[in-house]
Amino acid sequence: MTAWLFDLGNTRLKCAPLRADGSVGDAVALPHREDDVAAALAQLLPGRIDVAYLASVANPALRVAVLDALTARCQRISLARTQVRLGAVxxxxxxxxxxxxxxxxxxxxxxxxxxxxxxxxxxxxxxxxxxxxxxxxxxxxxxxxxxxxxxxxxxxxxxxxxxxxxxxxxxxxxxxxxxxxxxxxxxxxxxxxxxxxxxxxxxxxxxxxxxxxxxxxxxxxxxxxxxxxxxxxxxxxxxxxxxxxx
Structure with missing residues (x-):
């Protein structure tokens, strides 16, 4: 299964593959504008991804642009959310x-x-x-x-x-x-x-x-x-x- 991690902040989009052992692969920072994020993702990502995990604190329009770009090549997208407790945290x-x-x-x-x-x-x-x-x-x-x-x-x-x-x-x-x-x-x-x-x-x-x-x-x-x-x-x-x- 191919899985990728996406951290969409207010100034940068950072991406990395999720390795089979649960570790993070080599991270890449991508352009942050709505009009070029899809092209940047197309150059970076494989043609198809089984699952994308996205954490976003960006404005809604940019988040939608990233989601649209991921939808074109991802079988499943999971949006991370803050939880009261996860494991020991x-x-x-x-x-x-x-x-x-x-x-x-x-x-x-x-x-x-x-x-x-x-x-x-x-x-x-x-x-x-x-x-x-x-x-x-x-x-x-x-x-x-x-x-x-x-x-x-x-x-x-x-x-x-x-x-x-x-x-x-x-x-x-x-x-x-x-x-x-x-x-x-x-x-x-x-x-x-x-x-x-x-x-x-x-x-x-x-x-x-x-x-x-x-x-x-x-x-x-x-x-x-x-x-x-x-x-x-x-x-x-x-x-x-x-x-x-x-």
Whole structure:
């Protein structure tokens, strides 16, 4: 059986084959626009797929475009959803519909990877932070704009402020560096504050895991962090295995 995993975020579509042993194959990031996603999938995927597993936090129009493209070559499509509990992982939200499926899948993957307490930080359009204990209990999280979104919002309101460029410097001497330092610094401060709060809550420091398109820029300033580019896809693989045996 051929099975593929699809992680449709607000900025990227990541795809990977699901191997027979339940692991994730080589991941590929595809264009994100509605008008070219079908052509990109046609180039990447085999002619026919038995099952596609899709996790989506994107806008409805883009999700429909991806579903239409997958329907043309997939026998079955399964949409991942957040659940109150899956295996050892239990979410903190009373209403599972309010916890983004990407955050839920990241919890599954982190617990499967380390089986210990973890602070999971997703750096995409938003910066999401979630704490999970060693028993798989989600203790809640935080959401803020990512550094990329901060830059875009500043540029939209003040076009003279560039939306990209610059390096992180404690006290910058030009605008580009000041913007990079301020926006990256805000994200780093929130992560470090969350680590302190997690340490107080748990009595020890959890493993810090970073994922998402903007993780690499922050990882350079967080030497104890583990960066996992395929974390959501790994969680989707866990969900897919559970769904197939349900």
């Amino acid at each position: 239990r979410i903190a939200y009373a209403d599972p519909r309010k916890l983004g499926v990407d955050r839920f899948l990241a919890l599954l993957a982190a617990h499967a990877r380390i089986g210990d307490a973890a602070l999971i930080c997703g750096v995409g359009t938003a910066l999401t932070i979630d704490l999970i204990d060693a028993d798989g209990r989600h203790l809640g999280g935080r959401i803020a704009p990512s550094p990329t979104l901060m830059r875009e919002a500043l540029h939209e309101r003040a076009p003279q402020l560039p939306e990209s460029g610059g390096d992180y410097i404690d006290f910058a001497s030009d605008t580009e560096d000041a913007l990079a330092s301020g926006c990256d610094g805000a994200a780093l401060a929130l992560i470090e504050r969350s680590l302190d709060a997690a340490r107080q809550r748990l009595g020890r420091t959890p493993q810090l895991i970073l994922h998402g398109g903007g993780a690499e820029a922050l990882a350079a300033h967080l030497p104890n962090a583990t960066q996992v580019a395929t974390l959501v896809l790994e969680g989707l693989a866990q969900w897919a295995i559970a769904e197939s045996v349900a």
